[in-house]
Amino acid sequence: MRTVGVAVMSDPVGSYGPSELARRWVRALSEHDLDRVADCFAEDYIDEAPARRGEQVHGRDEVRRNFGRLFAELPDLRAEALATATNGQRVWIEWRMYGTRRDGSLMEFVGVNVFEVMNGRFCRGRIYTELVRDAGGIDAQVDRMTRGPAG
Template identity: 45%
Template sequence: MADMPGFVERLVTATNAHDLEALVDCFAEDYVNETPAHPPRGFRGREQVRRNWSAIFAAVPDITVRVLACAVGDEAVWTEWEMSGTRRDGGPHLMRGVIVFVVRDGRAVTARFYLEPVETSSGDVDDAVRGATSARPA
């Protein structure tokens, strides 16, 4: 995608090259990751970015990422991602979703992370609405 801001290009390039140091350098020291759909997964600091991506590169040695869409407004960079590869156990790895970054001085300072594993077995839209609106045991 030719119109990606430099930050996004650097992040995609570092990730696809499996260059952990270049990838970690895309994030501020005090980076804050929020995961609104799974609040306990949020974290602070780029050392957690390092731990996360070390584990991902080890578990999915051929992982590649693509940014399918990108929009920029003030400091916010809205990005739609696809991450794919093959896990060490031979199974497919496929995640899709949106990450909204706030970027300052060429580094992410915050992100709202909406990337999820792709699944194909939970049923259709009617099943999803029924599941989201039915009473669940406490």
């Protein structure tokens, strides 16, 4: 498309493959571009976090609300992709997100998201992420695994 003296370039989401879409999403997060973040997801997107029972996201509107809240509460929020891998229309992204809470404490969120892509948008996700915390070392982790949370 062209107008007089000015080239108009379109950036249709549907033209992105899985890796490009993952990079576009992470970039939009760091730029706090809520429209671009939401546009990476299908209208009927659904995800689950298998390690956190009951935590699901249903639809692009919920994605928008969640990231809108993060942008409002963490004004310096940044995201970065550490690694990506693809298999057909599926992309694995190891990533981290971090920022400063209003009380001055650091929020760090890390892990892997596995997204299925259809028509250039994320349509399903399996989310393996968690807040970074001091866990007490490997012995404490093995204790939690063998004895339970009260370990």
